[in-house]
Amino acid sequence: MSTAVSPVSATAVQNSTTYSRQQAVNSSVVTGPFLDRARTALERQRAICASPQEHADRVFKDILDQAEGTYFGKKHGLSAVRTLADWKKAVPVRCYPAFEPYIQKLLDGDTNVLTRSDPYAFLKTSGSSGKPKLIPTTRHWRNLYRGRALYAQWGLYFESIGYDRSRGAAVLDLSWERAAPVEPVLGEFPSYSISQRPASVSSVDWTPPWYEEDWFQGLEDEDYKTGLYRKLRLLASSDVRIIVALNPSKIVGLAEQLAGRAGDLIADLRHGTLAGLPCGGADPVLADRLEALRRANGGGLRIADLWPNLSLVVSWNSASAALYQPWLEEVTPGVPKLPFSATGTEGIVTIPVDAHDAAGPLAMDLGLYEFVPTEGRDDEADLEPDVETVGYRDLEAGQTYNVVMSQANGLYRYDLGDRYTVVDRVGEVPRMAFAGRSGFGSSFTGEKLTEEDVHNAVRLGLGDDWRLRPLFTCIPVWNTPPGYTLAIEWSEELSMRPERFAAQVEDQLQRLNIEYAEKRRTERLTPMRVLAVPPGTFAAVDQRRQAEGASPAQLKHYWIQRNGDLLTYLEGAPQK
Template sequence: MLFPTGVSAAPQDRRARGFAGRVLEALARQRELCNDPGPTSARVLRDLLDQARPTSFGSGHRLGSVGTLEEWKRAVPIRCYEELRPYVERQLSGEPRVLTRSAPYAFLKTSGSSGRPKYIPTTRHWRDHYRGRGLYAQWGLYAEQIGAEYLTAGNLLDLSWERTPASRNLHGFPVYSISRRPAAVGAEDWVPPWYDAPWLNGDDDEEYADSLYRKLRLLAGCDVRMIVTLNPSKIVGLAEQLALRAGELVDEVGRGTLCGAPADGMAPDPRLARSLSRRLERASGSPRLTGLWPQLSLVVCWNSASAGLYRDWLEEVTPGIRKLPFSTTGTEGIVTIPVDGHPSAGPLAPDQGIFEFVPCAEDDDGGPLAADAETLAPHEVETGRSYRLVMSQANGLYRYDVSDVYTVLGRVGGSPRLEFAGRAGFGSSFTGEKLTESQVYQAVKESYDDAWGSLPMFTCIPSWGTPPGYALAVEWRPGLGPAASEHFAAATESALQQCNPEYAEKRRSDRLRPLRVLPLAPGGFLALAEAQRRNGAAAMQIKHHWLQRDDTLLGLIDELSLLLPG
């Protein structure tokens, strides 16, 4: 077996054996917790109180006399991040014991609905006792699927995070995104056998496409059995880079180079280059990752909400490969951990926090929940219904209104099985049409002619005007011409009116103008992602949406001259 530069077989095998036992034990423990979550939830509440009582937050909310969940709910109001922000800013200023007994050592940065970034305090207590152990349990399921012996740096590609030095600092604290961590903070943190693999190292200055290609090159010739990521778009992007740069990859394997330069431990391998060339040629230009890794047998990523709309693309680039969900993991905390073969949902993780649920109303516009909103416990939620989540985590986010919606798909033992349904109120509505991502996706899929090739990447952008309307940006094949574009726009417009009567009514009354198609050059969405990254967006913030919240992308499309001529 070939190993990436700097990774020797024997140490990896030894580390993998110990790691495999640990993740399988963690999975068994997680399954037991699902069967009887009550005692675990009580223990978590005691721990949260222990973290919160000796703080200014604890004093202000009189937590010294709180001992039960009902007392906790009466003492602490539900808050959105903007209401918690003053506490976080006091932490950032250096004030001790604001939210937690355990001091923050870093802050995770994520985008905020108000446009201001959110900074999530990260403590060693939270990493050791919650977040780190949750990751071990999740990987136990994947070890069961592919075989524990394949949990090595040469047998998998973990795209869910990168080891990247913290390049930003705020008031003396390192600041980075959840997917770009510099290092583990101790033995209880997440330290997998591939922790030192070259392909796990990241660089803030590296172009996104080059990063994916570098990982392909480092693992060319390895027996990769599993690919793990958060966003499915990354797997599609990986396959696209393979299709675009297959010749370059084969040439570099033959010459023993990495990204055009000699690399330590990489000797020329003409025999492997010829073998790869034959396999990739048999794929006939199709960007299938099995052309590079024939034994690939498992793909892990988010498979619900808007991410679930990638299923067709995923199947195209990894045909016949089993797909399992990544844990429902946000910057603020882990909510679900998969423990079985369900393709899109996992049971609530009772050991990760205190979770409360508010029934989701049909007219929910995504605004903050009331501070005293009635909440349900996990055992009270009903299958088939959707709820907004309120969670309390040991990082100091207490009774936090996450604005996320989950649908209950059943139960795993005593824990509800939850599927992430999206952000509360996420959609677009100029005049009451309440357009959703799923409606846009369905309309495009119905209207795109299969004779034009595979369904391309696209997004729908609200466009202000008198009247307002929507622009559909689509990576368009240059040879199709304007007639096909006009036919596609009309068909999609008709399909949107069929699936959304309010949209149809607003169009009939001329309160919305007709949908217009913006044909982008191939690779347009990759160029947009690169521009967002250069403008300071973190990797986790650059997410593909089928429906945009505002018209920001229109300006970027013009700035980058991405429209096809004519």
């Protein structure tokens, strides 16, 4: 059993090397040239929706060009490929394990393995479906595809609040943080997550005006909550109008830091400090205004108190991320919401181009996409190497599909493991919403427990206490018979006892999932166990795991865990 973990104290933070130099308050704002570039990219993306095939053809040609003469290309006879039908015959559909021998050759120092443009780094996946994957990233891929796409979606965000109102405004970008790469994978290649890249690779890569700002830099030894507070402090005096994150939980976490550390922020503004060190000039006028608002609010501050001109919040809004919407609306009431692009480590699938709140059109100029209908398929099984696929023209509104993606980074006919539902069309291009990962859930005995099942069972089980929004997750525990542990941060404000809550959740889960109920009736599953831990425990565990080497991208919060690893940490924490 692991030892207990606890949050880092304020004194420890102040005495750490995190703030080894004076931090500068925000000085960069959205500029005219940057807005023009984003607007042009958005207009281009919309034009692609009207006439997509020429762009799809160009991507296919470039993928073949990148594979020409490579180890992979020779092995699959790609020199003879001319058409998409040829491509499907030559290259089987693969999951990541089938690519590992090629990745290993690259790590061993071989060149010209998957692409003519050799990788300069490896992107590390979150590991949500097992151990982290290493995705090759090349300058060709970054410059021609990935970096450019981000300008288009930001063009939409600026357009949505008005280009005139955007010019001169500040942005809080939580979707990416510049951070030093972790130790090399095997000598010469750095590795990092997509949300913690150390630098842009060229002038055409995504390089926003806040690129050099202190608040945008990731700091060594900085824990998650401290990092959010630092951003609040450094941007407190700025006119922030847009907040952007990948996961809505990060925006909720930002609001919680502001509410919980309102007194610290006011004191720092009054004295011109951060963690006891000088930080720009003092702002007593803002400090006085926030103090008055804090008293009016009963002790806390809201995001709108700090940034009254906030006009847009951006995050993923589909699949399990949609479950955060009540929290998100609670901390940013009335502020319009738009989706971030459907972005994964392996590639971008959709880019938003209009006001739809959760979905975007297929990113036709970023990759070659094939689709497999999910209807009638085993949700737990990988796609077969020779599975029949359809193209974007064949997709039907309301239907859900597995995505097979080919990218110029060397992932050819890659079974992404993600499912998307077609909403409608933008021009000739299907608009798609992320529906979740294939098999993402848990099924010891055929119960097929989903994140939605768990979320709804907790919501209904808490009743009126649901307003407190405690953080929780469901952990599969293998035994004979197996079962589940529901870990939940239990505050004194909750009216019922954990034992009563456990019975409520068990009852609701059986009502929501008849297979779970059947497995419980036949005692193939043990009753749901509730592990009540103090508030802040999940953040403390994440901090410990990060100290042990996990990247922030690996610390996503899920309503159902893939395995029981998290339980080792949680059982070592204090319990209620």
